[in-house]
Amino acid sequence: MQTIPAAPAEELSGELVRLRAALVEERVASVRALARATRLSQLVNALGQVVDVAEVFDRAVCEVAELFGADIAAVFTGEGRLVASWGLGDTPDANRTPVRGARLPSTESPVVAGPVADFEVPGWLAAYQPRHLTCGLLTVRDESPGHLLLARRADIAFDNADLQELAAVVSRISLAVDNGRLHRRTQEQLRRSQQLHEVTADLARIEDVGEAAQRLAEAVVTHVPVTGAAVHQGDTPVGRAGTTVYLDRLVLGLGGDAGSFGTLVIAGAPAAGTLGRTFLEHLAEVGGLALEKALLFQRMREQAETDALTGLPNRSLFLQRLTTAVHRRRTGGRALSVLFADLDGFKSVNDTHGHEAGDLLLTQVAGRLLGAVGDAGTCARLGGDEFVVLCEGGDAQAVADRVREVLDEPFVLDMPDGPLRVRVGGSVGVGTAAPGECDADVLLRDADAAMYTTKQARKAAAAIV
Amino acid sequence: MHGSDQLGHGSSQAADAGEAATAAVQEALGGRTPTAADLVLVFPTIDYDPHQFFAAAQRAAGDAQVVGCTSFRSFTSTANLQRGAVAVHLPAGGLSFGIALHDEIGRDVLGAAQAVTATARDRAGPDAGHPVLLMLSDGFAGDQRAVVRGAYTVAGATVPIIGGAAAENLSMTQTFQYAEGRVATNGLIAVWINSPRPLGIGVEHGWHAIGDPMIVTRAKRNIIHELDGRPAVEVYLSQRGTDLPPGVREGLWDRPFARAALGHPLGLADALGRFAGRHILDRTPDGGLAMFGHVTEQSVVQVMAGDHGDLLDAAARSGADAAAQLGRPARGALVFSCAGRVHPLGEHIEAEAVAVQAGTGGAPIAGFFTYGEFARVTGSTGFHNATVVTLAL
Structure with a gap:
C-alpha cells in the first residue's frame, strides 16, 4: 500500500491561505463583472425617466460618473460648447473648452481612454487634477451632437471593460437624445395641432368677413409667429396685424385652389420646410375656408334682405330697420316718418306691355327713388308697385315732394323691340311718429292711409282735367 | 488642559439637559476660552430636550460657533455613551468655518444640500487651498444620496465631503439638528472648512x-x-x-x-x-x-x-488612512460610525473608538453613531452605511 507523505503543517497552512486569497479574488472579480454588467441597465432605467434632451444630458453626467467611479463627467456639443457637467462645482466658467489632441473619439473609435498625459487638457480641467480620462462620441442618425468626457482623480485607469461598457453607454445616451428630439418634435406638432384646432374653432363661428379676416391676421401674427400679416379680399385689404413694413413678402392664396377669396400676405414668414411654415400654410388653408364661409353667409344674408328685382331692401329688412328706428324715437331719437309711394299707372303698363316692361319700370322707379331720397332716408320695396322710405330727422314732406316729382316724370323702358316711353306717376303719403309713444305698424298704416288719400285726390284731379 | 490647537473633547451622562451640555462643552474646552473663529460640535443622545440642551451648549461655548445633532450613541477616546452627550472643541488653528442650516428639507433633499453648501462656502471666507465639507443631516430625510449629490454639484470634485446622518434610539420617530442658534428636526447642516493644509479622510467598514x-x-x-x-x-x-x-x-x-x-x-x-x-x-x-x-x-x-475583529481592524485603518494624508501629526479627529455597527461589536463597542485613535497615532478623537455616513473623496458617490468615517485634522 502506497502512502502519501504528509506535507509539513506550515506548508498546508500557506496553501490554505493562498487558496482562500484566490477564492476571494475570484469572487471579487465575479461581483465586479456583474456590477459592470448591470451599469447599462441602471443607466437605461435612469434615462428612461426623462425625455427632454437637456435633462437627458444632466441625468446622464450624474449617473455615468457614479456608475464609472468618475469624479467629473461633461458633455460637449460638436461645436465644443459645454452643455452638462458633473463634479465641476457651481462656479461658472464660460471658457470650459473640450479636451484636444490626437487621442479623441471618432466614428472608427467612438470611445478612447488613457492617462491624462495622452490628452491636451485645457487649464480649467487641469485645475481638478484628473489622472485618467475617457471620451465617448455621441452619434445620432449619422450626426454627432457631441461627446461625453469622464475624468478620474484617483490613479485608477479606465480599462477595456470600462471602454466596452462606455461604448454601450454613449450609444444609449445618443438614443435618449434622439428620442428626446423626436419627443420634442412630436410635442411641438401636438401643440401646433391644438392651436390650429382652436384657431379653426374661433374662425368658424365668425359670420362677418371683416371680422374673420382680422382674426386670421391676428392669429397668424400670434401663433406662427410672423412680423406682420394682411388679408386681402381681391385687392382690398380687409384684415391686418403686426408690422406694416413688408420687406420680405410671402403671399398665400386664401380659399379654393386658386385663392378664390383673396390672399394672405406675410412679412417675416418662417423658412420653407420648418414646422412654423407648415403651420402657417395650414392656417392659411383653414382661414381661407372660414373666409369663404363668411362670404357665403354674407351673400345669403344680403339675398334674404334684398329685393331681387330692384336691389332695394325688401319688406323684411325694412321692417327690421323701422322697428329699430321706432325704438330710437321712443328713447328720444330724431323725428321719424315713413313715406309710402304707390305707382298710379303700373297695372296699365303691366297689362299693356307685359311683365318685362313692368319689371323694367320697377327697376327704374327704384333708381329714381334712391336719387330723390339720397341720404335723407332708406328706400325699400314692399312688393308689387309699393315702395317705402324711412326718414329720420330732416323734412319728410320735402322728400315726399321730390319723390312725387321724379315719379311723375315719364320713363323710357329699354324694350327688345325698341324704347318704350311711359308715364305712370306716383302717389305718396307720409306718416309721422308722435314724440314718445309710437308704433311701427301704426306708422306704416298711417303712411298707407295718407298715400291712399293722395291717390284718391290725384284720381279726382285727373278726372277733372 | 488641552494644547492650544489640539481638538478637545468632553462628555457627560448627567440626566439634566443643561447640565449635560454644559459639562461636556466645558470639558471639551479644557479651560480654554473659545474665540468666534472656533467650532464646537455637540452630539447628545435623544434622551434630552433638544432646545434646552443646545441652548446650554451654545452658552457654554461662548463666542464659538456651535453645531450638533442627536445620536444613537456618542463617543470620545475615553467615553462611549449609550445615554449622554459628547462635545468637541475644534480651535480654528488656521481653519475657517462657514456654517449653514436648512430647517425643513422636506422632499427636496438635493435642493437643500445645494443651498446649505453654497451658503456655508460663502460664510467660510476665502479658499485656503484645502477645503472640506462636513454635512450633518436628518437621518429620516429620505434619500441621503441626494445630500452628497447636492453638495457635490456645488462643491465640485476637489472638495471632499464627510459627515453623518443624525440618529436616535431606534424609535424611528425624529432626530434633531442644531446650527445658527436654531434647533431643527428635519434639517441639514453644512460646515464648510477652509484649511491651508490637507485634511485627511478615512473610510472603512471591515465587512x-x-x-x-x-x-x-x-x-x-x-x-x-x-x-x-x-x-x-x-x-x-x-x-x-x-x-x-x-x-x-x-x-x-x-x-x-x-x-x-x-x-x-x-x-x-x-x-x-x-x-x-x-x-x-x-x-x-x-x-x-x-x-x-x-x-x-x-x-x-x-x-x-464580519466579526468584531474585522470591524475593529477597519476602524483602525479608517483612522490610519485619514492621519496618513496629513503629512504631520493629527491634532485630532472627528469620527462618524454607523449605528448598525454597535450590535455586531457588542461588548467590544468601546474598542472601536480606541482603534480609530490608535490608527491616528493617538490623536484625540470624538464622534457619534449615525444613521448613515457621508464620505466622498474620489468618485462622485459618498453615502454609506456600516462604515467608520474619520476626518483627521
Whole structure:
C-alpha cells in the first residue's frame, strides 16, 4: 500500500491561505463583472425617466460618473460648447473648452481612454487634477451632437471593460437624445395641432368677413409667429396685424385652389420646410375656408334682405330697420316718418306691355327713388308697385315732394323691340311718429292711409282735367 | 488642559439637559476660552430636550460657533455613551468655518444640500487651498444620496465631503439638528472648512461578502422588493444559510432595525468590486427588505458578514488612512460610525473608538453613531452605511 507523505503543517497552512486569497479574488472579480454588467441597465432605467434632451444630458453626467467611479463627467456639443457637467462645482466658467489632441473619439473609435498625459487638457480641467480620462462620441442618425468626457482623480485607469461598457453607454445616451428630439418634435406638432384646432374653432363661428379676416391676421401674427400679416379680399385689404413694413413678402392664396377669396400676405414668414411654415400654410388653408364661409353667409344674408328685382331692401329688412328706428324715437331719437309711394299707372303698363316692361319700370322707379331720397332716408320695396322710405330727422314732406316729382316724370323702358316711353306717376303719403309713444305698424298704416288719400285726390284731379 | 490647537473633547451622562451640555462643552474646552473663529460640535443622545440642551451648549461655548445633532450613541477616546452627550472643541488653528442650516428639507433633499453648501462656502471666507465639507443631516430625510449629490454639484470634485446622518434610539420617530442658534428636526447642516493644509479622510467598514452576488430586480426608494426576481426576504435568508440558528430565524423581524440582520447588512457592489454597506431595517408585508438608505434597481448586492475583529481592524485603518494624508501629526479627529455597527461589536463597542485613535497615532478623537455616513473623496458617490468615517485634522 502506497502512502502519501504528509506535507509539513506550515506548508498546508500557506496553501490554505493562498487558496482562500484566490477564492476571494475570484469572487471579487465575479461581483465586479456583474456590477459592470448591470451599469447599462441602471443607466437605461435612469434615462428612461426623462425625455427632454437637456435633462437627458444632466441625468446622464450624474449617473455615468457614479456608475464609472468618475469624479467629473461633461458633455460637449460638436461645436465644443459645454452643455452638462458633473463634479465641476457651481462656479461658472464660460471658457470650459473640450479636451484636444490626437487621442479623441471618432466614428472608427467612438470611445478612447488613457492617462491624462495622452490628452491636451485645457487649464480649467487641469485645475481638478484628473489622472485618467475617457471620451465617448455621441452619434445620432449619422450626426454627432457631441461627446461625453469622464475624468478620474484617483490613479485608477479606465480599462477595456470600462471602454466596452462606455461604448454601450454613449450609444444609449445618443438614443435618449434622439428620442428626446423626436419627443420634442412630436410635442411641438401636438401643440401646433391644438392651436390650429382652436384657431379653426374661433374662425368658424365668425359670420362677418371683416371680422374673420382680422382674426386670421391676428392669429397668424400670434401663433406662427410672423412680423406682420394682411388679408386681402381681391385687392382690398380687409384684415391686418403686426408690422406694416413688408420687406420680405410671402403671399398665400386664401380659399379654393386658386385663392378664390383673396390672399394672405406675410412679412417675416418662417423658412420653407420648418414646422412654423407648415403651420402657417395650414392656417392659411383653414382661414381661407372660414373666409369663404363668411362670404357665403354674407351673400345669403344680403339675398334674404334684398329685393331681387330692384336691389332695394325688401319688406323684411325694412321692417327690421323701422322697428329699430321706432325704438330710437321712443328713447328720444330724431323725428321719424315713413313715406309710402304707390305707382298710379303700373297695372296699365303691366297689362299693356307685359311683365318685362313692368319689371323694367320697377327697376327704374327704384333708381329714381334712391336719387330723390339720397341720404335723407332708406328706400325699400314692399312688393308689387309699393315702395317705402324711412326718414329720420330732416323734412319728410320735402322728400315726399321730390319723390312725387321724379315719379311723375315719364320713363323710357329699354324694350327688345325698341324704347318704350311711359308715364305712370306716383302717389305718396307720409306718416309721422308722435314724440314718445309710437308704433311701427301704426306708422306704416298711417303712411298707407295718407298715400291712399293722395291717390284718391290725384284720381279726382285727373278726372277733372 | 488641552494644547492650544489640539481638538478637545468632553462628555457627560448627567440626566439634566443643561447640565449635560454644559459639562461636556466645558470639558471639551479644557479651560480654554473659545474665540468666534472656533467650532464646537455637540452630539447628545435623544434622551434630552433638544432646545434646552443646545441652548446650554451654545452658552457654554461662548463666542464659538456651535453645531450638533442627536445620536444613537456618542463617543470620545475615553467615553462611549449609550445615554449622554459628547462635545468637541475644534480651535480654528488656521481653519475657517462657514456654517449653514436648512430647517425643513422636506422632499427636496438635493435642493437643500445645494443651498446649505453654497451658503456655508460663502460664510467660510476665502479658499485656503484645502477645503472640506462636513454635512450633518436628518437621518429620516429620505434619500441621503441626494445630500452628497447636492453638495457635490456645488462643491465640485476637489472638495471632499464627510459627515453623518443624525440618529436616535431606534424609535424611528425624529432626530434633531442644531446650527445658527436654531434647533431643527428635519434639517441639514453644512460646515464648510477652509484649511491651508490637507485634511485627511478615512473610510472603512471591515465587512466581507458571503454567499452569491444578487441583482436588485425590483426596488422603490428604500424598499428592495425582489432580489434575482424572488421576494427579497426569502433570498436574503437563503443567503444567510446556516448562520441563523433555530429560534433566531423566527424572531428575526420582531423589532425594527432587526437585530439579527445587523451583523449581516447588504453590500452594494461597485464597478471596482468594492462594497458600500446598506443595513436592513425591517421587512415589508410583501416579503421585501426595508433598507437604511435608498437602493437602485439593477444594483448588485451581496450579504455581508464580519466579526468584531474585522470591524475593529477597519476602524483602525479608517483612522490610519485619514492621519496618513496629513503629512504631520493629527491634532485630532472627528469620527462618524454607523449605528448598525454597535450590535455586531457588542461588548467590544468601546474598542472601536480606541482603534480609530490608535490608527491616528493617538490623536484625540470624538464622534457619534449615525444613521448613515457621508464620505466622498474620489468618485462622485459618498453615502454609506456600516462604515467608520474619520476626518483627521
